[in-house]
Amino acid sequence: MFEALSGVKQAGQRLEGRLRSSPLGQRWRQYGPLGCVLAPALWVISPLWKETPLSYDHATHLFKAWHFWTEMLGRGRLRGWSHFWAFGFPSDELVPFGGELWVCLFRVLTFGQLPWTRTYALAFAALLVFKALTAFWFTRRYFSTTAAVACAWFVLFDPGAMLEGGWHWHAYFGVWPVELAMCFVLLTYLQLERVFEERSARSVLWAGLCFAASLLSHQLALLMFVVTAPVLFLEHFLRPRQGAPQSAQGDGPAPAAPELLGFALATGALCLGFALAAFSIVPFIARSSNTQDVGWLGDSLAQVSQNLVQLRTFENVWYPIHGLALIGAWFALRARRPGAVFIAASGALFVFLASDTLVADWHLERALATVLKIETDRMLLAAKLFWFALAGHGLSELLRLPTALASSVPRARRIFGWAVALALSLALFLPGWSQFYDAQIKKEFVGEEEIPFYKDLQAVFAWSKTLERKPGEFYRIAYHFAYGTHLTTIAPVYDHAPMFKVGYTPTQIFDKFPTTDEPELFQALSIKYVVSPYPLQRADLGFERRFGQLWLYHSNTYDPHPFHLNGPGQAELLEFEPERVRVRLSGTSLDSRFVLHVANYDRWQATLAGAVVPIASVPVYGAEYPLLMEVPARDGELVFEYVYRGGEWLGLILSLAALPVFVGLVWLGRRSTWPLRLLAGLARARRPIGWGTLALLLAIGVVLAQRTRDRRRMLPQDSLFHQLTGPELTLDGEPCQKTRPLTFRCGDHVLRPEVVPGIWGIHSCMSTSVNTDLRLVATLPLGSFIAGRYDPRKEGEGLIQVSVNGQSLGKVETRNPRLRAQAIEFDTRGQAGPQAELDISVEGAALYCFDFRILP
Secondary structure (H helix, E strand, C coil): CCCHHHHHHHEEEEHHHHHHHHHHHHHHHHHHHHHHHHHHHHHHHHHCCCCCCCCCCHHHHHHHHHHHHHHHHHHCCCCCCCCEEECCEEEECCCCCCCHHHHHHHHHHHHCCCHHHHHHHHHHHHHHHHHHHHHHHHHHHHCCCHHHHHHHHHHHHHECCCCCCHHHHHHHHCCCCCCCCHHHHHHHHHHHHCCCCCCHHHHEEEEHHHHHHHHCCCCHHHHHHHHHHHHHHHHHCCCCCCCCCEEECCCCCCCCCCHHHHHHHHHHHHHHHHHHHHHHHHHHCCCCHHHHCCCCCCCCHHHHHHHHHCCCCCCCCHHHHHHHHHHHHHHHHCCCCCCCCCCCCCCHHHHHHHCHHHCEEEHHHHHHHHHHCEEHHHHHHHHHHHHHHHHHHHHHHHHHHHHHHCCCCCCHHHHHHHHHHHHHHHHHHHHHHHHHHHHHCCCCCCHHHHHHCHHHHHHHCCCCCCCCCCCCCCEEEEEECCCCCHHHHHHHHHHHEEECCCCCCCCCCCCCCCCCHHHHHHHHEEEEEEECCCCCCCCCEEEEEEEEEEEEEECCCCCCCCCEEECEEEEEEEEEEEHHHHEECCCCCCCCEEEEEEEECEEEEECCCCCCCCCCEEEEEEEEEEEEEECCCCCCEEEEEEECCCHHHHHHHHHHHHHHHHHHHHHHHHCCCCHHHHHHHHHHHHHHHHHHHHHHHHHHHHHHHHHHCCCCHHHCCCCCCHHCCCCCCCEEEEEEEEECCCCECCCCCCEEEEEEECCCCCEEEEEECCEEEEEEEEEEECEEEEEEECCCCCCCCCEEEEECCCCCEEEECCCCHHHCCEEEEEECCCEEEHHHHHHHHEEEEEHHHHHEEEEE
16 A cells, blocks of 8 residues: 555656646746736736726826827827916926826727727726736846745735825825836836846846836836935945856957946946936926925834834735835845845835935935925835835745755655644634735725716716817816816816816826816806806806706806906907917007916917017916916017927937937947946046045035035025014014024014925925914015915914005915915015015914015
């Protein structure tokens, strides 16, 4: 009997060996792990074959994909001005267009035969698969196939959280372009590894293309490489050399300075990628001041450290995965695996950057104001790229331990031990399986069937599509829904009509967006119809009809002209295109001013009778919403054109020159030895270069440190408070004294600049803890406007009043804090002069955050 069992065992071993060596076995080893990744990925995306996710930002991304296809590519553009939202916006200039391009790719692949909703669902499903595959490839490159499969599963089933990535963030809130960028970031790392290994032109090109794709998908990719590229280079510098490196042609040992060749080519790949994306990323950097304050301060460093110790670094992620990541980092660093330092250090750095240390402790915003526009919690999204890879490695290493121990134990005991371990595991796991499934595995999204009013909106869109636009007529349709309802942003996909969404419009961070519903605002926007899921009792609206649960109103104050003329004269609209507006003026006088109902942006240029005229930003009504463009009006043809500035020209030149320069360098490198001679010279001078680089970094650090100590940098140079000495101010009835730059003590209270969080975004502004009143009376030279901003932070009444020479210029009551920081502007052109008595009163909730400046 024992001989028979032994024969069965030997037969089984022979069969196993044959299967391993057979073509089927070889294919399983090659494609089996990939199938283990694709199978759960297909299960996760299976609902997308029937429904399209449309919750929160999904609807807006769908609109932007359609808009990119029709209004951008359809007009031969990749980015530019659009009139479709509010008073217009710079489409894909302050936000990269990679997400739209991704959806449009599937529009091409399906030959435009699918509806836009189905195309969008297909693109989103492909993104989820792409995300799992890139995580698999990245982890397999640095660790093992088992670790790669585990990492892909961690990525697929990550429940996610607000700003931290994962299912809740990209499938429920619909913020997925950043995930697309992270996929290309991982591919860039893989290609950079090939650059270090192969040192070939092909690997440099692919690395550059992947880096450019990441930059064009989301701006977070730029910050990621600023942080991680030095870590990757340092890790390669510290890696032990294995044998003599080969030349780029692979025909023997590399010539002089081979250790520098990989670093030079990797640097060149990043430069190539940045140059390819420069036409978009350079203007984005140059115009960051035109973005809203969307920054988000993370937890304190102490809280982040506590979360790390308690295995709660990422919200909603199963705590054993946190532990596996730490174990994986220990295994990788202990074994000195290639890439271990890079992955572990990068993950740790992004967890550190997710804290508020840069602002709360280091005050880096005083040196780099753009720090306040960073949502630090997104750093955890970046950290997950490395943590999940380490968790996969930790799991694979732990799985090896019982196998290694069992190899020295008799077979019967091994079987018995595995059975006992399996039984105990099931006994512990099964009772909590339901809760675990709901929290970690179950994946749902909000599709058409789950969205209220979706069918009624389809009826509205069918009606609005039939509306005829008369010659010279311009109109918008307003959607008066709940503040956070973004579904209505898909309206132009169906009716191709410009729209206005009352409330915040996601994915668009342009800072000149109105969000409210005043009659004056509706009139300036040329609102012709208003759609609402609830009745609106307003004198400026007339009821038209019902579409199910939706009310349709017409505007009694509708004005078909997207402009108005202050003073004598007539204006005739000749052309109203996205980037060109022409108007004929006649009968004007020296006091006439023309106001175009288009948001002011520094790429707009106005010419009157061929001469450039200055553009001023003016409020829509009163002192509210200083968004519109105003120019002096004279008889003749007035033309507004959307032109290239320095940032656009620089970025375009870099992008156009990128590939020709790359090809030229490759051609020159193959026909000349000067690049290698240059590297050899650098190698000989590496010590002075190294010390010089270190000295430069220290000098930069000293400059940054000095700037972070200067509180004057917390407010713009033209802030009114830079000119005050103290006696001009009274707070809560107490006179003020200046104790430090921009710091005033008023009795028991202190008025000074602070970095304060609003309900949305963080701001650097004047602030005080008192909630009564501040009075500013000063004699100062005045210009055209007094511009101000405020954020009340919490519910409560607030008031801002401005007078000049005893004449009131108006007052502003604070808005609901959920509307974000507000800009206001008071016209002082009638009182402009070298000396004027300025009287500003700030009361109540407005004292939480405010600032004023005099415009020339």
